[in-house]
Amino acid sequence: MAPTAYYIALSGLLFAIGMIGVLTRRTAIMVFLSVELMLNAANLALVAFARAWGDLTAQTAVFIVMTLAAAEVAIGLAIIVSIFRKRETTNVDDLAGLKG
Amino acid sequence: MIAFILLGALTLVGAVITVAARNAVHAALGLVGTLLSVAGLFASLSASFLAATQVIVYAGAIMVLFLFVIMLLNANAPVRGRDPVPFVRELAGIGGVVLAGAFAVLAFTYKDPRPLAEGVAATRGGGAGPVGEVLLTRFLLPFEAVSILLLVAIVGAVALVNRPAPQPDGVADTGGLTLPTSPDLQSEALLPEKVRA
Numbered sequence: 381m382a383p384t385a386y387y388i389a390l391s392g393l394l395f396a397i398g399m400i401g402v403l404t405r406r407t408a409i410m411v412f413l414s415v416e417l418m419l420n421a422a423n424l425a426l427v428a429f430a431r432a433w434g435d436l437t438a439q440t441a442v443f444i445v446m447t448l449a450a451a452e453v454a455i456g457l458a459i460i461v462s463i464f465r466k467r468e469t470t471n472v473d474d475l476a477g478l479k480g
Numbered sequence: 481m482i483a484f485i486l487l488g489a490l491t492l493v494g495a496v497i498t499v500a501a502r503n504a505v506h507a508a509l510g511l512v513g514t515l516l517s518v519a520g521l522f523a524s525l526s527a528s529f530l531a532a533t534q535v536i537v538y539a540g541a542i543m544v545l546f547l548f549v550i551m552l553l554n555a556n557a558p559v560r561g562r563d564p565v566p567f568v569r570e571l572a573g574i575g576g577v578v579l580a581g582a583f584a585v586l587a588f589t590y591k592d593p594r595p596l597a598e599g600v601a602a603t604r605g606g607g608a609g610p611v612g613e614v615l616l617t618r619f620l621l622p623f624e625a626v627s628i629l630l631l632v633a634i635v636g637a638v639a640l641v642n643r644p645a646p647q648p649d650g651v652a653d654t655g656g657l658t659l660p661t662s663p664d665l666q667s668e669a670l671l672p673e674k675v676r677a
Contacts, residue, residue, distance in 0.1 A: 381481070381596050381597070381600075382481050382484035382524070383592060383596070384590060384592050384596070385587045385588050385590050385592075386484060386488075386587075387484075387521070387525070388583065388586070388587035388590060389583060389584045389587040389588065390488045390491065390492075390521075391583070392579070392580050392582075392583020392584060392586075392587060393492060393580050393583070393584075394491060394492070394495055394514075395579065395580075395583065396576040396577070396579045396580035396583070397492070397495040397496060397498075397499055397576065398495065398499070399572070399575065399576055399579060400499055400572045400573060400575075400576040401498065401499035403568060403571075403572035403575070404499075404563075404568055404569050404572050405499070406563065407504065409504060409546070409549065409550055409553070410504060410507060412546075413498055413507055413508060413511050413546065414498065414499060416511060416515075416538075416542070417495050417498060417499070417511065417514065420514065420515065420518050420538075423518070423530075424518055424521060424522075427521075427522055427525045427527050427530060428525060430525070430527065430599075430603060430606070431525045431526060431527075431596060431599045431600060431603060432592050432593060432594075432596070432599055433593060433594075433599060434594070434598055434599035434600075434601070434602025434603055435602070435603070436603055436604075436606065436610055436611055436614045437614065437618075437619075439527055439529070439530055439603070439606055439611050439614075440611060440614050440615050440618075440619050442527075442530055443529075443530065443533065443611065443615065444619075444622060444623075444626055446530075446533055446534070446537050446538065447537075447626045447629075447630065448626070448629070449538070449542065450537060450541065450542055450630075450633075451629055451630055451632075451633035452633075453542050453545055453546070454545065454633050454634070454636075454637045455633055455636050455637055455640070457545060457546070457549045457637075458636070458637040458640035458641050459640060460549065460553070461549060461552070461553065461640075461641050462640050462641060464553050470553060473563070473564050
């Protein structure tokens, strides 16, 4: 049985890779995929702590996070499709209209 | 321990493919690999219900949606030209290394509060029974709130991509749907040229 520390370290690595993706990718869909990586890193840490403390609360939280992720993906992809119809691009550098 | 090393390596390989792949479909398939490996890690943490949910909801439903939109928008073409943010790759790399290092330090100073076998016994295998019991007693209100959220998300997604139906003689035929067709996204908010004009 691998100790909790290993899972948390893996979760941190996964989160860091996701963050690098969010910062460097320039297509809205690729940014979105990287956000999913970060969400999964958080879920992994939660489940690792659920085992460490023997408490199912964290697993319940992960279940709710998964549902939220599904809703977020549906809305986010709808927004991306909407923007693509209007602008013919999903490059985030071109979509700076709200920059102020 | 062997399972952890194998699944952890697969998870990281999939994550790197997701972030580095030029082709959006390859990136999505890399993410599928990561999600399936994370499902395996959940199983190794004796969270069997979450492992199944991860495969069904994430690797199944969510990734199908992603691939569908990637192919619909033909988002495979790589973005050309320089990134307008200077040194973004270098800075993101440094930030990622610092973040991962900080996590690693935190992780390896963490001591398990009790023997792991006790925790595994207390979560009773994390099957649908024990998790459902907690979800439908202590967390009934959040559970119901999530159902409302999902309903709002469905209505919102339909409203966002619903095109106004062609109106031959001034009579609105929305096919029974009378949702507004995303006034915000159709407006000038996303068109800087018009805003400046």
